[in-house]
Amino acid sequence: MNVSSDLTRLFQQPLTWLFLTLVLFKACQLLQRRWPDVVWLNPTALTIALLIGLLKLTGVEYQTYFSGARWLHELLGPATVALAIPLHANLNKLRKAWLPLSLTLLTGSLVAVLSGLSLGWLLGLPDSILLALAPRSVTTPIAMGLVETAGGSAALAAAFVLFTGLLGSMLVVPLLRRLGFEHPVVLGYATGLAAHGLGTARVYALSGLAGAFAALSMGLNGAFTAIWLPLGLHWLGLN
């Protein structure tokens, strides 16, 4: 019996990779629960990094990995649809202050996209990267869907969304405190719009009110960006 060839055959099995994805994610979740204040201990980011390392190590193709893990990938669609329920649950908060909140949403959504695109364009980044950068403030399933539909790389979009969320959740409290914007509604709404779910999780830990407004602006910005960005990208000639 040749142990190493048995192992190789095992790593060629798609089921192995589905199983590893679940186990590694669970392990990363437990690590995060143990040390909740360590920002980079993000289960998604860490699981992706570990799996990429394992694929490199074993020399297994991404196609082999994906034919096992596509099970989970297929759940992204219904889960995106399900985001309508938390958005609806936050509707009452919107009713109380619809004018300032919707003005901030309309302009903030544009700033979130155009700030990334213009900086990237100034630094000479190629179109394929600019396309994936555009929806980086929006929650991952929506951003990935938008970039994929526009003919870009969903994986690259997911990476930029993740980095934006990590940066946002690290920066938001010291930044807004320095500027004197410490009202939980202002802090929460800005964080959810700029840094989606990761930012929302960060401010939830500070104040429930801030967390609820972050969840609200995350949902609204995702929905609003999904409506205008495809037309905007077309207009900018990026798709």
Next chain:
Amino acid sequence: MLETFIVLLGFQWLGELIKQVLNWPVPGPVLGMLLLFAYLVWRKQPPDYLQREVPKLLFYLSLFFVPAGVGLIDQLQLLRDNWWQLLIVLLGATLMTLVFTASLLNLLWTRQRIQGLPEKRRERFK
């Protein structure tokens, strides 16, 4: 569980259908989300099974984008070639978005009192 998936996949399917008919480049699941949201606003209260089961599904939302995220393995060279530009873009754009939205909301806030929400501005964070 079954009702939940019938509703979610039904709205996703409806989203895909509308996307194809209108030839609009919005992802089908996003259109499905907007349609389900509109339906909930009209219905006023989500059905019990959705309220009970959707949080369980969304608890694992971040797991569901791991498979696509691992696709980054084919983009590593692109990231390596542009790493410092990307660092500046992501840092700068995130700062700009945060400062812009917080300043605007703060400004509009002082113009219009938001009723029914706590007024005290001195609530400090730990």
